[in-house]
Amino acid sequence: MSGDPALDLAGTVGSRRDESIDLLAAPADLERWVAECDGLPDRVTADAATFESALSLREALYRLALDRVLDRPFDPASLEIVNGMAAEPVPTVVLSDAGQHMTGDLPAVLSHIARSGIAVLADPDACLKECCRTGCTRIYLDRSRGARRTWCGMDECGNRVKAAAYRARRRASTPAEGHGPGAPA
Numbered sequence: 001m002s003g004d005p006a007l008d009l010a011g012t013v014g015s016r017r018d019e020s021i022d023l024l025a026a027p028a029d030l031e032r033w034v035a036e037c038d039g040l041p042d043r044v045t046a047d048a049a050t051f052e053s054a055l056s057l058r059e060a061l062y063r064l065a066l067d068r069v070l071d072r073p074f075d076p077a078s079l080e081i082v083n084g085m086a087a088e089p090v091p092t093v094v095l096s097d098a099g100q101h102m103t104g105d106l107p108a109v110l111s112h113i114a115r116s117g118i119a120v121l122a123d124p125d126a127c128l129k130e131c132c133r134t135g136c137t138r139i140y141l142d143r144s145r146g147a148r149r150t151w152c153g154m155d156e157c158g159n160r161v162k163a164a165a166y167r168a169r170r171r172a173s174t175p176a177e178g179h180g181p182g183a184p185a
Helices: 005-010 026-035 050-068 074-086 108-121 154-173
Strands: 092-096 100-101 128-132 139-142
Touching: 005 050, 005 108, 005 139, 026 050, 050 074, 050 100, 050 108, 050 128, 050 139, 074 108
Parallel strands: none
Antiparallel strands: 092 100, 128 139
């Protein structure tokens, strides 16, 4: 959805400026999230320590991505967290007749995600943006032609914005009750 596993992890908290919605409330949520991500191992287990590490990485990645979007220097504490996790062992990539897949435990997955974050945040040509829908704070990688994308995704935010605009246009074009053609005098 965000265009990068690191940004996807950072996006597991929605509406950070309002009432935030945390999709990773428990270790089982993290296990499920990893299993649903393309390219990551589909079976990892999260204990309390690795769950806290994942949340720490998520927040560091979000702060760094926001720093990049706002064109400000990277937060040193966040850099330390991301660089530290990136230095850990990574998952193993395996080729089979079914294609390529990764195997590894959760710390290896977090290392892979941290490295992915480093790659996208260090890329001077990467166009990172924050979603334009009011209330959404997801940061995404805009790979659209001309970098003209304005929402993190059409399925959620784009459709909401377009539907709200449509309703506003309909309200504006509908004559006020009792003042339109055929209204009693």
